[in-house]
Amino acid sequence: MPQQNRSRQNEKVRIAILDAAFSLVREVGYDKLTIEGIAKRAGAGKQTLYRWWSSKALILLEALVEHVKDELVFADTGNIRDDLLAQMLRVEKLLTSKDTGCLFIGLLVEAQFNQDVANAMNVQIYQPTYRAATERLAIAQRHGELQPGLDPVMMVELLYAPIYYRLIVPCTKLTAADIPKFLDMILAGIRL
Amino acid sequence: MPQQNRSRQNEKVRIAILDAAFSLVREVGYDKLTIEGIAKRAGAGKQTLYRWWSSKALILLEALVEHVKDELVFADTGNIRDDLLAQMLRVEKLLTSKDTGCLFIGLLVEAQFNQDVANAMNVQIYQPTYRAATERLAIAQRHGELQPGLDPVMMVELLYAPIYYRLIVPCTKLTAADIPKFLDMILAGIRL
Numbered sequence: 001m002p003q004q005n006r007s008r009q010n011e012k013v014r015i016a017i018l019d020a021a022f023s024l025v026r027e028v029g030y031d032k033l034t035i036e037g038i039a040k041r042a043g044a045g046k047q048t049l050y051r052w053w054s055s056k057a058l059i060l061l062e063a064l065v066e067h068v069k070d071e072l073v074f075a076d077t078g079n080i081r082d083d084l085l086a087q088m089l090r091v092e093k094l095l096t097s098k099d100t101g102c103l104f105i106g107l108l109v110e111a112q113f114n115q116d117v118a119n120a121m122n123v124q125i126y127q128p129t130y131r132a133a134t135e136r137l138a139i140a141q142r143h144g145e146l147q148p149g150l151d152p153v154m155m156v157e158l159l160y161a162p163i164y165y166r167l168i169v170p171c172t173k174l175t176a177a178d179i180p181k182f183l184d185m186i187l188a189g190i191r192l
Numbered sequence: 193m194p195q196q197n198r199s200r201q202n203e204k205v206r207i208a209i210l211d212a213a214f215s216l217v218r219e220v221g222y223d224k225l226t227i228e229g230i231a232k233r234a235g236a237g238k239q240t241l242y243r244w245w246s247s248k249a250l251i252l253l254e255a256l257v258e259h260v261k262d263e264l265v266f267a268d269t270g271n272i273r274d275d276l277l278a279q280m281l282r283v284e285k286l287l288t289s290k291d292t293g294c295l296f297i298g299l300l301v302e303a304q305f306n307q308d309v310a311n312a313m314n315v316q317i318y319q320p321t322y323r324a325a326t327e328r329l330a331i332a333q334r335h336g337e338l339q340p341g342l343d344p345v346m347m348v349e350l351l352y353a354p355i356y357y358r359l360i361v362p363c364t365k366l367t368a369a370d371i372p373k374f375l376d377m378i379l380a381g382i383r384l
Contacts, residue, residue, distance in 0.1 A: 031305075109301050111362040113223075118362035126362065150377065154370070158377055161353035168360055170303040170310035170318065178346070185342065185350055189381025 017042045017049060018063040025060060026099060030106030035059070057110045057117045064103055065124045068094055074132040080140040081187060084159060087133070088179050091160065095167055096174055105167065130156060147192050158186055209234040209241060210255040217252060218291060222298030227251070249302045249309045256295055257316045260286055266324040272332040273379060276351060279325070280371050283352065287359055288366050297359065322348060339384050350378055 020042035025033050035056050039046040053059045071090050075083050094100045111118040134152035141148045146155070162182040166174035212234035217225050227248055231238040245251045263282050267275050286292045303310040326344035333340045338347070354374040358366035 105304055108360060108362075109304060112297055112301060112360070122363040151373075154373060154377070157357055157364070158354055158374060161357035162350055164360060165349055165353040165356045168300060168304070168356060170300075171314040172349070181343075181346060182350060185346070185381050186378070187381065189377050189379065 013042075013044055013048065014052070015066070017044055017052075017059065018066050020044075021059045022063040022067055022099075022103075025063075025103055025106075030060070030102060033060070054116070055114075057107060057114065058120055060103060061107055061117070061120055061124060064100060064107065068100060072129050072132065074129075074136045076136060076139065080136075080145045081183070083136060084187075085180055085183055088159065088163065088183060089176055091163060092174060092176055092179055095163065108168075133159075144192050146190055150190055155190055158190075159183070205234075205236055205240065206244070207258070209236055209244075209251065210258050212236075213251045214255040214259055214291075214295075217255075217295055217298075222252070222294060225252070246308070247306075249299060249306065250312055252295060253299055253309065253312055253316060256292060256299065260292060264321050264324065266321075266328045268328060268331065270335075272328075272337045273375070275328060276379075277372055277375055280351065280355065280375060281368055283355060284366060284368055284371055287355065300360075325351075336384055338382055342382055347382055350382075351375070 017038060021033070021038045024037055024041050028037070033056060035049050036046060038056075038059060039049050049059065053062070071094060074087055077083055095104055107117065107121060111121050130153065133156045137146060137152040137155050140146045141150075141152070163174060163179070166172045166178070209230060213225070213230045216229055216233050220229070225248060227241050228238055230248075230251060231241050241251065245254070263286060266279055269275055287296055299309065299313060303313050322345065325348045329338060329344040329347050332338045333342075333344070355366060355371070358364045358370070
């Protein structure tokens with residue numbers, strides 16, 4: 001097979017594996033999912049999976065990224081509140097939807113004890129979304145919408161912090177209705 | 193034995209078990225800790241532990257609460273920034289210290305999948321600290337330090353959110369130096 005066809009074939013297998021992982025984790029749960037189960041569902045050889053990924057968590061992370069990558073863009077409509085609200089509501093939806101919520105929490109938990117997973121989440125999820133968010137905030141600072149002296153990274157952390165708080169603290173509930181309330185409390189402090 | 197002596201004896205055994213759990217979890221880690229191990233270290237019968245607690249997590253939660261309960265007070269010096277900063281720095285220290293940090297993260301992780309642990313954390317940690325914090329904020333609202341229209345519970349959540357964010361998001365670090373920066377960004381928005 002020419003190199004190009006082989007790459008195209010590999011990409012098809014890769015997507016089949018990620019799709020299988022994504023659908024299977026919802027059915028059986030994060031803990032009970034196995035690499036064998038994913039291989040069987042994808043119709044792929046177990047060895048292929050072990051060659052491409054060193055753990056179940058890394059397959060699931062790639063499946064999650066594949067599924068959400070188009071949702072993590074950061075629009076620039078010229079109004080920072082509108083853009084932040086739209087993006088925070090998208091993240092809230094991802095974190096509470098049946099498809100992606102439990103998967104994300106499973107990876108977040110794994111990252112507490114597994115530095116490989118922490119690093120992979122950082123590279124595949126946090127670095128690109130932070131880049132997009134801090135660029136958008138820096139534009140708002142240049143346009144006189146936000147205080148120019150504040151650190152864009154700490155502003156992004158503060159904006160997303162209540163979402164993570166509600167996701168992780170026992171007996172609290174992340175709801176779309178509270179997102180604009182948190183956003184406006186924060187914006188009141190960081191606006192110019 | 194008269195009832196009172198029996199109670200006093202029980203309390204001594206309870207404290208011995210909690211002390212044993214607290215020291216042992218630091219040595220062997222949350223995952224490898226067993227009820228048998230705690231019983232042995234405490235010189236208590238395994239059956240006593242099973243009679244008083246239904247899981248390892250609930251013993252560890254009570255050990256944590258016993259250890260930190262005096263740190264969770266909320267002072268009222270008359271200056272809301274001073275009082276919030278002091279309290280947030282105390283929480284930051286608890287969450288990053290060798291003794292209590294890993295134990296707290298272990299319980300937080302367990303609470304994601306175990307509703308009994310979530311409820312117990314809520315009753316033993318969050319409800320009392322929220323009561324103290326919202327009372328302090330309500331006083332500051334009445335004294336004209338904070339905006340009277342804001343929900344004290346959501347203010348508490350927002351204030352502690354960056355601490356949880358840095359605790360949980362991969363490849364970020366919770367530091368005492370950043371606490372006043374987050375506090376001042378938030379206070380700028382919620383002050384009257």
